[in-house]
Amino acid sequence: METFETLVRAEFAPKNTFLNTASTGLLPARTVAALHEAVALRAAGRPLDSLFEDIEQSRAAFARLAGVPAARVAAGPSVAAQTALVASGLAPGSEVLTAEDDFTSVLNPFHVRGDLKVRAVPLERLAESVRPGTALVAVSAAQSADGRIADLPALREAARAHGARTYVDFSQAAGWLPLDADGYDFTVCTTFKWLLGPHGAAFLVVPDDFGGLTPLYAGWVAAEKPWDSCYGPVQELAHSARRFDVSPALFTHAGVRHSLALIEELGVDAVHEHDLALAERFRAGLAALDHEALPAPGSAIVSVPGLGHRQGELSRAGIEVSDRAGNLRASFHLYNTPADVDRLLDVLAG
Numbered sequence: 001m002e003t004f005e006t007l008v009r010a011e012f013a014p015k016n017t018f019l020n021t022a023s024t025g026l027l028p029a030r031t032v033a034a035l036h037e038a039v040a041l042r043a044a045g046r047p048l049d050s051l052f053e054d055i056e057q058s059r060a061a062f063a064r065l066a067g068v069p070a071a072r073v074a075a076g077p078s079v080a081a082q083t084a085l086v087a088s089g090l091a092p093g094s095e096v097l098t099a100e101d102d103f104t105s106v107l108n109p110f111h112v113r114g115d116l117k118v119r120a121v122p123l124e125r126l127a128e129s130v131r132p133g134t135a136l137v138a139v140s141a142a143q144s145a146d147g148r149i150a151d152l153p154a155l156r157e158a159a160r161a162h163g164a165r166t167y168v169d170f171s172q173a174a175g176w177l178p179l180d181a182d183g184y185d186f187t188v189c190t191t192f193k194w195l196l197g198p199h200g201a202a203f204l205v206v207p208d209d210f211g212g213l214t215p216l217y218a219g220w221v222a223a224e225k226p227w228d229s230c231y232g233p234v235q236e237l238a239h240s241a242r243r244f245d246v247s248p249a250l251f252t253h254a255g256v257r258h259s260l261a262l263i264e265e266l267g268v269d270a271v272h273e274h275d276l277a278l279a280e281r282f283r284a285g286l287a288a289l290d291h292e293a294l295p296a297p298g299s300a301i302v303s304v305p306g307l308g309h310r311q312g313e314l315s316r317a318g319i320e321v322s323d324r325a326g327n328l329r330a331s332f333h334l335y336n337t338p339a340d341v342d343r344l345l346d347v348l349a350g
Contacts (some may be wrong), residue, residue: 004270004334011012011262012335016318018083022144022172022301022331023322025196028262031255035198038254051250058253059242061260062189062203065174065268066181074244075202075253076217079171082204083138084109084189085244086167089109089213094135099123103144106169119282127154134164145324146294147301147331147342149177165211171202176275176300178268181205191252194333197259200252200306206241209330267314271334275300278332278341285345295328303327307348317347 010321011028018026027035055075063070076082083106090096092115094296097106110118121129125144130137137159139150152168159166165185171177175194182188206213215222215237222243223229224236237243263271269326279300282294286304294303295309308323315321321344322329330344 002150004274005264007042007262007266008334014335016320017340018320019330019332019336019340019344020320021194021333022147022329023335024192024199026177026335027191027198027255028259030258030262031197034258035251035255038251046221048250051254054246054250054253055248057202058256058260059203061257061264064189065260065263066170066179066187066203066205066206067226068181070241071242072181072208073324075204075205075248076204076244076246077249078105078168078202079188079190079198080105080109081105081109081217082202083167083169085204085213085216086114086136086138086186086188086211087116088216089211093117095119095133097121097126097129097134097137097238099126099139099143099150101145102138102140102250103171106138106167116215117277120298123148123150127151127158130155130158130162130164130203130308132162134159134162136165138167138169140169140171141179142170142177142295142299142302143327144163144172146303146327147172147299147329148294149173149299150297152183168276174299175263176268176271178272191256191259192312195259195263196257197256198252200249204241204244206244210241210243213244217246218243218248221245221247226260265296266334274334275332275336278336278338281338281341286348287342289345289349292350300333300347301329301331303329310348314344314347318349319344 059073060070063073071072087109096110097115098120159306167186168184170189174189190202192199220229222228222245223234307328308326311323
């Protein structure tokens with residue numbers, strides 16, 4: 001009988017102590033195999049039909065993870081591209097409320113419009129800062145820089161009370177933190193971090209009524225009948241969120257499909273418990289070394305002020321972490337073990 005541990009060890013065999021999932025997740029063995037198969041398929045000149053099917057399998061798997069119908073999920077290349085699509089749906093002069101120093105891909109498309117009122121407040125004041133006239137609140141569920149988790153239930157209630165829409169980026173949360181995309185107007189998530197997929201895919205969840213978005217990127221794949229829509233203007237857009245799809249990175253989705261399958265097999269609740277136990281072990285070990293992590297309760301991401309300069313030293317010792325604004329950022333995921341945490345603490349103590 002397979003357990004969490006045996007399933008994980010069958011998929012991952014890193015050659016170092018990898019504690020940097022907040023930057024890039026490791027690829028499972030099944031995903032690596034699928035990527036090789038996809039490349040071989042094209043190199044051999046065989047039909048690519050199965051690769052297009054991978055897109056739909058990826059979409060369906062992400063929809064299950066997000067708790068929404070697949071018809072509400074659009075496939076695109078990046079968070080920035082999906083944010084730009086959401087930004088394009090706002091009327092000139094609309095107010096967009098954001099968290100200070102959130103990840104750039106969640107913020108910048110609203111700023112470059114030039115005709116929106118973008119207001120930034122501290123993360124902990126986001127819900128209380130929604131006001132009459134706020135059109136959209138955009139925030140990461142978990143902050144990239146330090147792992148702080150947004151109070152999404154409070155934000156959702158405040159937005160509803162004032163008639164504002166919500167846009168939540170789950171890129172630093174989906175895969176270890178339970179995701180309920182149905183509670184928000186728009187959500188987005190890239191796949192190459194905690195979802196363990198290749199680069200090049202990000203899923204956007206839209207409301208049933210599409211939330212007033214225009215399919216600006218619509219090409220033939222956005223048609224209700226794509227293969228009948230390769231020439232001339234698309235006569236009938238897809239009746240689902242697929243109308244917002246961008247021409248897909250076929251190899252990427254060949255891998256994403258299998259990475260999401262692994263997350264489903266393990267279960268997000270089990271991954272959540274595993275990841276937080278490691279993060280708490282690290283926080284406790286830091287305290288014993290007279291270091292204090294930035295406050296981020298319940299997060300798998302731990303940032304330590306003043307230690308970012310040691311990132312290079314740690315990398316040379318075979319331990320991969322990040323330096324973010326002078327903070328050492330360690331992120332713990334399903335392939336990590338208590339021994340990984342202890343090795344990091346040992347080097348920091350040395």
